[in-house]
Amino acid sequence: MTHRELDEDDVRVRPKRSSRPRTKDRPDYSAAALARIISVDRGRSAAILEGVTNNGEPIIVTAMKARELGKKSVVVGDLVRLVGDVSGRTDTLARIVTVEPRTNVLTRTVEDDAGMERMIVSNVDQIAIVMSAANPEPRHGFIDRALVVAFDQRITPLIVMTKCDLADPSEFLSSYKELGIESVRVQRGADLTELRSHLAGKRTVLLGHSGVGKSTLVNALVENANRATGDVNDVTGRGRHTSSSAVALELKVNSGWIIDTPGVRSFGLAHVERDRVIGAFGEFAEAMRSCPKNCSHDEAECSLNEVIIDPHSKARLARLRGLLREGKMNP
Numbered sequence: 001m002t003h004r005e006l007d008e009d010d011v012r013v014r015p016k017r018s019s020r021p022r023t024k025d026r027p028d029y030s031a032a033a034l035a036r037i038i039s040v041d042r043g044r045s046a047a048i049l050e051g052v053t054n055n056g057e058p059i060i061v062t063a064m065k066a067r068e069l070g071k072k073s074v075v076v077g078d079l080v081r082l083v084g085d086v087s088g089r090t091d092t093l094a095r096i097v098t099v100e101p102r103t104n105v106l107t108r109t110v111e112d113d114a115g116m117e118r119m120i121v122s123n124v125d126q127i128a129i130v131m132s133a134a135n136p137e138p139r140h141g142f143i144d145r146a147l148v149v150a151f152d153q154r155i156t157p158l159i160v161m162t163k164c165d166l167a168d169p170s171e172f173l174s175s176y177k178e179l180g181i182e183s184v185r186v187q188r189g190a191d192l193t194e195l196r197s198h199l200a201g202k203r204t205v206l207l208g209h210s211g212v213g214k215s216t217l218v219n220a221l222v223e224n225a226n227r228a229t230g231d232v233n234d235v236t237g238r239g240r241h242t243s244s245s246a247v248a249l250e251l252k253v254n255s256g257w258i259i260d261t262p263g264v265r266s267f268g269l270a271h272v273e274r275d276r277v278i279g280a281f282g283e284f285a286e287a288m289r290s291c292p293k294n295c296s297h298d299e300a301e302c303s304l305n306e307v308i309i310d311p312h313s314k315a316r317l318a319r320l321r322g323l324l325r326e327g328k329m330n331p
């Protein structure tokens with residue numbers, strides 16, 4: 001795991017009474033208000049105070065990163081400490097002084113941006129990989145990549161197939177069924193009981209290409225969510241990148257949180273260790289035991305060449321090899 005951003009945040013140095021405070025000593029913020037980030041928009045975040053309410057209503061504070069956080073990112077899902085005005089009243093602004101250690105973080109490498117790593121969200125219990133049965137067409141490559149991230153961060157994945165009014169996704173989903181990955185089918189206006197039961201009591205992030213219907217789903221799940229939706233371009237068959245930032249919304253039915261995110265263009269995995277990528281393809285683990293030492297799993301001697309014969313598995317193997325060949329992965 002690469003938690004480049006995690007290393008310093010949990011160090012809080014309290015200067016001893018006797019010693020003179022030095023400039024590198026950090027103030028102790030452990031008593032500062034604890035809050036959960038629910039949206040980040042151009043440097044301005046909204047955070048819900050933990051453990052305090054205003055007559056049962058959540059207190060939502062607008063906050064900005066304090067200068068001492070430097071380049072460290074704040075993402076939706078983060079637990080942070082706030083100082084300054086935390087009343088949540090209109091036109092008040094608090095400062096985010098620390099980010100608590102994250103239990104997990106969803107990151108993608110942005111290939112068209114010099115291999116930059118972008119954090120999407122943190123501290124989730126479940127990744128809902130959202131695919132549409134048609135318009136745009138479902139893609140195995142995206143699911144595989146999302147499954148790698150889920151495996152790497154030890155987060156339960158769930159496939160949510162939208163737009164089932166347009167096509168039957170049974171064939172597409174069958175290979176994941178064999179892998180024991182749960183999937184739920186939905187369509188606009190249809191009953192969401194099954195999906196709701198998967199979301200109950202969990203913090204779930206919706207991850208998918210633009211136009212698959214993430215925001216449409218959030219609007220159906222959360223009353224007054226008012227997430228903007230956009231149609232799919234008839235010519236390109238792609239979404240229009242309607243949502244521009246991640247937002248967490250509370251599920252009133254059954255409890256839990258759902259996080260709507262902007263459509264992912266490229267889902268680079270350069271930040272994931274090679275062994276973790278291979279590990280995400282757990283169905284091959286057994287066969288790999290007969291591989292020669294230090295097998296790249298993409299060579300003539302690889303035992304997978306002989307053992308893996310059924311079409312679904314062969315297709316998955318080809319996609320694993322494609323990921324390994326991207327070659328940017330850490331050794």
Ligand SMILES: Nc1nc2c(ncn2[C@@H]2O[C@H](COP(=O)(O)OP(=O)(O)OP(=O)(O)O)[C@@H](O)[C@H]2O)c(=O)[nH]1
Binds near residue numbers: 241
């Ligand atoms: N036929 C059909 N269309 C749907 C369904 N769900 C969503 N759509 C349409 O798909 C289009 C895209 O929906 P959005 O909810 O904006 O998609 P999104 O995943 O949030 O897209 P981004 O915010 O760009 O990432 C809209 O025109 C929706 O009306 C569905 O179940 N069936």
Ligand SMILES: [Mg+2]
Binds near residue numbers: 214216228242243263
């Ligand atoms: Mg959207």
Ligand SMILES: [Zn+2]
Binds near residue numbers: 302
């Ligand atoms: Zn091998």
